Amino acid sequence: MEIRTIRPNEYEAAGELCVAAYGDLLDGTGDYVNVLRDVERRAAAADVLVAVERSRLLGTVTFVPDGGPLGEIARPGETEFRMLAVDPAARGRGVGTALLQWIIDASRGREGVVCSSQAAMRAAHRIYERLGFRRAPDRDWSPLPGVDLLAFVLRL
Numbered sequence: 001m002e003i004r005t006i007r008p009n010e011y012e013a014a015g016e017l018c019v020a021a022y023g024d025l026l027d028g029t030g031d032y033v034n035v036l037r038d039v040e041r042r043a044a045a046a047d048v049l050v051a052v053e054r055s056r057l058l059g060t061v062t063f064v065p066d067g068g069p070l071g072e073i074a075r076p077g078e079t080e081f082r083m084l085a086v087d088p089a090a091r092g093r094g095v096g097t098a099l100l101q102w103i104i105d106a107s108r109g110r111e112g113v114v115c116s117s118q119a120a121m122r123a124a125h126r127i128y129e130r131l132g133f134r135r136a137p138d139r140d141w142s143p144l145p146g147v148d149l150l151a152f153v154l155r156l
Contacts (some may be wrong), residue, residue, distance in 0.1 A: 001058065001095065003102045004049040011039040014060045015052060021059075021085035025041040027121060028053045036083065046070045046082075049102060051095045063103050065110075072140050073151055074141040077111035079103065084115075084124060096127050102156065104131065112156050116141065116149035 006014055015037035022036060028058050041046050051059040064070045064080040074080035081103050086095045107113045114136070117124055132154050139151035 001051050001053045001093075001098060003049055003051050003098055003100055006039065006043055006050045006060065008040070008043075010050060010057060011038075011043065013057050014048065017057055017060060017087050018083055018085040023088070025118060036085075040136075042070065042083070045151045047136060049099060051086075051099055054090065058090040058093070059084075059099050061085070061099045063101065063106065065106070073116055073141065074114050075111075078114050078153075079107040079110055079112075080114050082115065086138075096124065097131070100131055104156075107156060110156055113154045114139070115152050117152060119148065119150055125150075125152070128154075 018029055018036035018039075019033055020076070039048055042044060045068055047063040047065065049061050049063055050057050061084040062070060062082040064074065066083060067074060081100070084096055084099060104113060113133075115128070115133075117128075134153040134154075136151040136153040139153070140149060141151070142148050
């Protein structure tokens with residue numbers, strides 16, 4: 001498996017992969033579906049990474065090393081990641097862990113790495129905890145009424 005920066009010809013497939021990965025958490029018509037599909041916009045504002053095996057996208061994540069329009073909860077000295085998604089057919093193969101390890105390695109020399117996650121994303125939470133992330137309840141937040149996000153922090 002190779003972790004690398006996404007290529008423009010992969011934007012559409014990565015967007016659909018995100019929608020499939022977040023499937024049960026989406027209503028199929030909401031604004032967030034459009035956000036997940038708009039990989040081109042994310043790639044213009046942050047680093048979109050993909051996990052690829054034999055030209056097949058297995059997963060993707062948006063890495064926000066220096067804030068900007070996609071930063072949500074990172075403080076000065078921290079990096080952030082968003083929209084970690086693994087193709088449902090590739091789950092259990094270490095794809096999410098590999099993508100997250102790439103972000104941790106790229107964040108060395110910074111104070112930490114942060115992310116927000118929905119409470120229902122328990123599989124992702126297990127990956128975060130296994131890699132040393134801890135809950136940061138003081139940084140939990142809600143972007144929209146009824147959408148409560150949990151904060152996780154890894155101190156480097």
